[in-house]
Amino acid sequence: MDSHPSLMNGDQVLDRYFLEVRCKLLDIAAIIDRYERSAGPGAWSDSTDRRIDRCRAALQALMDPSEQPNRAERIALIFSDPVE
Amino acid sequence: MYIIQPHYHGIARTAQDYERMAYAGVVAVAEPAFWAGFDRDYPETFLDYFKQISEFEPTRAALWGIQHYCWVAVNPKEAENIPLTEAVLKEMPKFFQAPTVLGVGEIGLHKSTPNECKTFAMQVDLALKHDQLILIHTPHLEDKLRGTVKILEILEQFDLDPKRVWIDHVEEHTAKMVLDRGYWAGMTLYPLTKCTGQRAADIIETYGTERLMVNSSADWGPSDPFTLQECVLECRMRGWGEQQLIEVFHNNPARFLGQCPKFKVRPIRVERA
Incomplete structure (x- = not known):
């Protein structure tokens, strides 16, 4: 396969x-x-709404250069609650 | 194209769904036990539901030549009630004998509460004691990462074969942790709010086709079983070969579900004349 x-x-x-x-x-x-x-x-x-804060961080992540093409993963993490 | 729809809530759908799925290449569906949209109050309500998905639903699907299989469980969205769960679990082994029941699922976590974790562990234990396959729901949206990590922690407490466990609804940030531990991973497509066919294709191109499945859930909420065919078309338009499509959309579900001898659809190979 x-x-x-x-x-x-x-x-x-x-x-x-x-x-x-x-x-x-x-x-x-x-x-x-x-x-x-x-x-x-x-x-x-x-x-200061947390949802908008996350959206701004996600939009920033779209523009950030990265060694790996993992913007979707990084944005998914931005929209994730913290892990204890 | 031959397709297995491994996660499909048929009782929430119309007969036309089955008809059109048959037109679109679906040869088998598997129906996990799901939340009814309200919390059920009585164990007997679950048992009647299990009867419906294990006895009646196969007859609906069969009208269009589709094989219908199912899973039984207390869904994580109503797993908060421990006494109710215990009463249902006491009766569940009877359904393991049914000819179309493949295992215990979908279990897992929704809000990752202590009671949900307890119910999840109880159902994993029951599945292992009865040598059943396991299908696990991971939370959607912002709870997904935390819930997936918790699920993996709980599974670590059991002596189990990860290849008999399918962890569903993975996305970009959870696929690797599931695959790295040897479990099967499923991606569930929705028209809104959750994973899309394009993203599922991206995840497969990133991690490979091994132990990855795609499904479209299709329940009583905004959902569409044909998001699965949209994903097939997306992959085809990207240049995937016919056998690669068959591997992901037919053979992988056949391999995982086929670990239960009741599942009769076998992997196939495409040959050109």
Whole structure:
């Protein structure tokens, strides 16, 4: 059995997922705008709500360079309760 | 394409689900015992439920040529009531004799309370005493990491063969710890809030196909059994070969579930004429 199915090359990944990434980023931007229209300009950045704090950390993780392509894992950990 | 849907709550679904799953290549489903959406008050309610999933549900699936198997357990979402759990567990071995019951599941943790942990350990012990396969639910969302770590700690207390244990609902942050300990791992796909077919394909590409299964749960909440076929298509579009698809979506469940001799679907190999 092949343990690791072959991956697409980088161009193929972009061709297949670029519009989806664009759509999801716009969705996130629109949700943040929606929040600030209700809570006030700058509310997203200033909020101390734990959920927003986690969202900001996750967005930061998207942009952080990494030796491993493990952004999904790092973001899943950001949204996890601490382990005793 | 031949597909085994290893985690499917058929009693919450319509007959059309079975019909369309059959159209879409599903040859067998396995139905773990699930939470009813409310906490049941009587042991007999569980026993009637076990009867429904072990006797009646196979007849519904059979109308479209789908083999239906099931698991029995007190689901972690209602495992807080210890006396009720004990009363159900006392009767559960009778169902181990049924021709379509594969083992004890889905057990596990939801909020990881002391009572949940106790109930989980009791059910692992019962399964081992009766040589049953074990299917474990891990919590969703922010509880998943903590619950998965706790489940692994509790399992360490037992002398068991990890290859007879399937830990379900793994995601990017829990798959490795499960696989590294020799257990089978399942990824459960949902249209909203949880793992997607694309992410499941990524996890398989990261960790390999060995001891990994994909399912779509499909229960009474927002869910869709055809997220499984979406994942098959995603993998196919990424260039996976036909045999690789068969390994993940048919042969791996056949290998795990086939450790119970009642499960009749065997791994297959695709040959070109």
